[in-house]
Amino acid sequence: MKYRRLGRLALSLKGILFVLIIGVLFTSLDLVRAVGDTIAFTSQGNIYTIDTDGTNLKKLTRGYNPSWSPDGAKLVFSFGLGRFRGDVTDIYIMDANGGNRLNLTKGRHKQNALPAWSPDGTKIAFESNRDGNSEIYVMNAEGKNPKNLTLHLDDDTCPTWSPDGTKIAFWSRQVAAGVLSLSDIFVMDADGSDRINITQNPRASNRTPSWSPDGSKIAYTAVRNVNRVDPWNANLDIVVMNADGTHPVRLTEDGRANWLPSWSPDGKRIVFERTMLNDPIYADIYVMNADGTGLVNLTPTPLVPEWDPSWRPTPFSVSSRGKMPTRWAEIKERR
Numbered sequence: 001m002k003y004r005r006l007g008r009l010a011l012s013l014k015g016i017l018f019v020l021i022i023g024v025l026f027t028s029l030d031l032v033r034a035v036g037d038t039i040a041f042t043s044q045g046n047i048y049t050i051d052t053d054g055t056n057l058k059k060l061t062r063g064y065n066p067s068w069s070p071d072g073a074k075l076v077f078s079f080g081l082g083r084f085r086g087d088v089t090d091i092y093i094m095d096a097n098g099g100n101r102l103n104l105t106k107g108r109h110k111q112n113a114l115p116a117w118s119p120d121g122t123k124i125a126f127e128s129n130r131d132g133n134s135e136i137y138v139m140n141a142e143g144k145n146p147k148n149l150t151l152h153l154d155d156d157t158c159p160t161w162s163p164d165g166t167k168i169a170f171w172s173r174q175v176a177a178g179v180l181s182l183s184d185i186f187v188m189d190a191d192g193s194d195r196i197n198i199t200q201n202p203r204a205s206n207r208t209p210s211w212s213p214d215g216s217k218i219a220y221t222a223v224r225n226v227n228r229v230d231p232w233n234a235n236l237d238i239v240v241m242n243a244d245g246t247h248p249v250r251l252t253e254d255g256r257a258n259w260l261p262s263w264s265p266d267g268k269r270i271v272f273e274r275t276m277l278n279d280p281i282y283a284d285i286y287v288m289n290a291d292g293t294g295l296v297n298l299t300p301t302p303l304v305p306e307w308d309p310s311w312r313p314t315p316f317s318v319s320s321r322g323k324m325p326t327r328w329a330e331i332k333e334r335r
Contacts, residue, residue, distance in 0.1 A: 039051075040067075046059055074095055076115040090103050091126055104124070111128060113157075118161050127156070127159070170186055198218075207222075208259055210261045210263060221261070258274050273308070
């Protein structure tokens with residue numbers, strides 16, 4: 001009888017230990033989901049990171065236009081002492097903590113900006129005016145073998161990769177037509193072929209595309225008042241459409257300029273910048289649900305401009321080359 005009681009006690013202790021281990025495991029998985037919920041952005045010529053609950057603000061380095069590597073371990077960004085003066089602007093990479101800063105374009109050309117890392121981490125797309133006007137280029141992740149993908153008279157800018165790495169979306173200003181304020185969203189193959197206008201509105205201004213993590217949607221900025229020629233003061237809204245350009249849905253309608261959307265890794269939220277009313281120089285970083293609800297201001301600083309938000313990919317993920325990352329926590333949850 002005594003041994004039976006001891007046996008039951010041992011089984012009970014094993015059960016308790018099992019419950020504790022499972023609890024710790026799922027607590028750890030929750031932490032995995034939380035880690036990496038970070039946004040990089042630009043403020044007053046510096047790159048910062050902030051957690052999506054508005055905490056843990058960190059200043060990393062001088063620069064702007066930050067974009068994360070697929071594993072979230074590095075940032076690619078632009079830097080030049082005269083971003084608006086016409087001086088040389090270069091593409092740099094650095095570690096996620098701001099260390100090991102490296103110049104990839106090395107001052108050989110006038111402007112290199114708005115970089116975006118390919119999903120497999122081997123290439124970087126960016127804008128450059130080295131051939132006379134703004135074009136989309138692709139180079140290796142170490143800065144070698146740059147190639148002009150667009151090669152025509154209009155200004156092409158703001159590249160974003162499809163999640164499988166086969167296509168690049170961008171926006172093109174109709175400079176050849178002499179109307180700087182009008183633009184459309186285009187998609188092309190990653191080698192620059194098969195260029196397609198997916199918004200096709202000759203009287204609109206559609207800008208700053210961002211591909212959703214599952215590849216089914218593209219978020220972008222649309223000018224509501226197309227008659228206003230000043231792009232900094234126009235009513236700009238965040239719109240989401242299918243990746244083929246169909247079914248556009250406007251998510252913001254507040255009369256201010258809403259720019260540069262970037263998707264969360266799970267595709268459930270969008271971060272973007274919004275200017276202050278009557279003062280387009282100053283902007284804050286906002287997050288909302290992918291349907292436009294749940295708007296939150298992450299940087300409520302009325303006299304400090306915050307720009308260029310970019311959502312960090314979820315770490316601790318596994319993926320085959322060119323495929324969407326899968327989080328271990330999500331695998332566990334589905335079992």
